[in-house]
Every structure is written in structure tokens, then in C-alpha cells.
Amino acid sequence: MRSLDRMTLRERALVALREAILTGRYGPGDHLGEVEIASQLSISRGTVREALRHLQQEGLVTPGVRGMLRVRSLSPDEIDELFRVRCALEGQAVSEIVESDGLPQIIDELNASLDKLEAATGDLTEQLEADLAFHAQLCALSGNSILLDTWRHLEGPIRVVVMSASTENRRFPMWAGHHRPIVEALERGDADTAVRVLREHMQAAVRLLNSKD
Template identity: 40%
Template structure:
């Protein structure tokens, strides 16, 4: 290897521990969101670290983060599994999101100038549109759209509160599978919110957000119930 090529390669820089953890986090989130790692799947450290090509220490850091997000859970023995979300939890998660995002909307509407917030929401909506049809990518864009609303409120505590339930929100959406999720994440279900921001229609926007969250929860719960019903063995005559 000549000196110039050697310097060029060295200049790229090694991937540090933090970057590796983030890459593993994203890979595992995608596997859970896509259903590759189904709810209830046991996450064996040795198998996962070998499959991902990382040390068990780096993997543990990523798994701890996913546990904090609520995507995975541990039992008394420390055995980690992909979270199984109940219908009650789905309703609670979307109720909390409705409350937080309604408050965020109110704080955005209270701003004397909303142009910057509106543009940020337009960018987030365009990203959602670009990813339409790609379930995993669109799920990320959908959550980013709603997070953008919270960010634009300027309320850091509200944003942190939203982040604390975002992992659970991902788990809830994933529980219903791609078909229901893609319907809930459709552009047409999100674009009206920008009109409410533009006009400063507080009551209309908050009502729309609550209805959006309630409808999403209803559809997810209905799909979960139907799936559970189909999984039951046929009754003997």
C-alpha cells in the first residue's frame, strides 16, 4: 500500500464505540419494527452479538437503551424479550401522546411568528411522503413528524416527555403489523395539521390530534384482536 493510499484510509477514522452502539440500536429497532424480531422473541446475547458482529459489551449497551425505550423488557432472571404490547397499553400510549401533542400544538399556536415552525413541519411531512410505502422508513418518518411538533413548541420538558414514550409508541404501532400502520401513517392523515398551524386554529387542531390518536389506537387494537382470534385453534364441534 503506497503512503498516499495509507493516509487516505487512515483519514477515514475508526468507528468509535458510540457510533457502533447507534448502528446496532438502529439495526435492532428496524428488526423489531419490521417484525423480523417478533413480540415475545427472546434476545440471546451470544447469538445476537455473533449475528451483528459486535462485542457483547457493545450489544448490552444497545439492549439497555432499547429497554429504556420500552421496546424490550427483562424478567426477574434478566432474560430480555421483545415487548408484547397489550390493548390497554396501546390505549394508554396514544392517550398520553394525544395530551402531549395537544399541548405542543397549543404552544406552537401561541407563538407570535409560526413561519419557522410551519416550515419545519412541512419538511417533516415531505420526508413522510418520500418514505410512503416503505414500512420501516415511514414509521421512523411518522414518529419524526410528531416529534417535530413537540420540538417546535420550544418546551424542552414536553419534548423529553414525548421521547420517553416514543419507544412504546413504536412498539404499539408494530403490534398491529404493516397494513394497519401504513394506513395510520398516511400523508392525508397528517397534512391537515399544517393547515391548523397556519391558521392558528387551536381548538380545531387539538380536536384533530385527539381524533387522530384515538382512531389510530382503535385500529391497532382491532387488528390485534383479530390476529389473536385467528391464532386460536378451531373449536371442536
């Protein structure tokens, strides 16, 4: 029973800390003090430490001065590198999808994801979740499990970068209209166009996310 309670507390701490980072209560570079967090959440420092360790694995936090963890902060060059790697992975997913025997069903699933993204026009967090769900599904539908696992390791840093950008700059890349040409090209079996549109989409996102406006 004690281990169950401990697990429940860790999960609660994990959810609370992740939400605080993704909503901007803790911004990039902010230190995450175990004592302060433990006091705020009324839990032990050990439980906080476990939750922070998990968030480090997700790529949301990173070691700072004297080993104290802080919210991950990416430089403009690192943001560019992050999205270039992401584009390479999703481009490979596109190439493998086009060669799939189940392409019609895949297109139906991707269009359903785009419909959800189009409907998520209010809350920014909901919109981000719908956007990332589409891109994760693109990787999953390639049938390449290693590709999907690798993409998942980028998800935490992507979330931090998007949520720390200005409101309009983070909204624009997530519009469904920017994603539909990718699916339309896939439906035609045109991998080259799908990859080109995907690359242009990622490049535009980097420019906006690195903008100070």
C-alpha cells in the same frame, strides 16, 4: 484505540438489534439471548449487554422471565394509554405553537415535514420515520424542551406497536392527509380544532393498531 473499537462495536450492535426489532425479525415478547446474539454478530456478550441496556432505555425491550430481556409487548389497554399520553403531549405542543410569535415560519416547517411524509409512500420503515419526524417536530416547535424529552421516551414503544400491526393497519394512520388538517388549523390560529383533529387521529390509530384484521 481499544475504547474506540469497543464503542464502534456497541454502536453496530445497537443499530443491528434496533433494526431487527423495528422490522419485525424480533417480534413483541421474543427473548433476546446474549449468547445467541453475540454469536450472530461475532461480538462479546458484554457488548451485546450494553446495546440491550440502551434499547431498554429507549423502551424497545423490557425485562422478562429471570431477568432476560425481551422485545416489549403492549396490551390493548397499554396501547390506548400510550396514545392518550402522546395525544396530551402533542395537544399541549399545539396550544403553545398557536401562542408563538413565529407561527408563519413554524407552519412552513410543518408543511415541509408533511411533504416528506407524503413522498414516503413505499417502504414502511421510511414512512414510519417520516410520520414520527412530523410529530416530533410538532413537539420541538412548541419550544418546550421538557415536553419534547417526554415525547421522546414514548417513541420506542410507539415504533414497536406500529411495526407489529398488520401492514394496512399501520399504513393508514401515517398518511399525510390525516395530518394536514392539524397544520391548517394551526395556520388559522385555531388550537381547539387542531387538538380535536389530533385526538381523533390518535383514537383512529389506536382502533386500527388494536385490530386483529
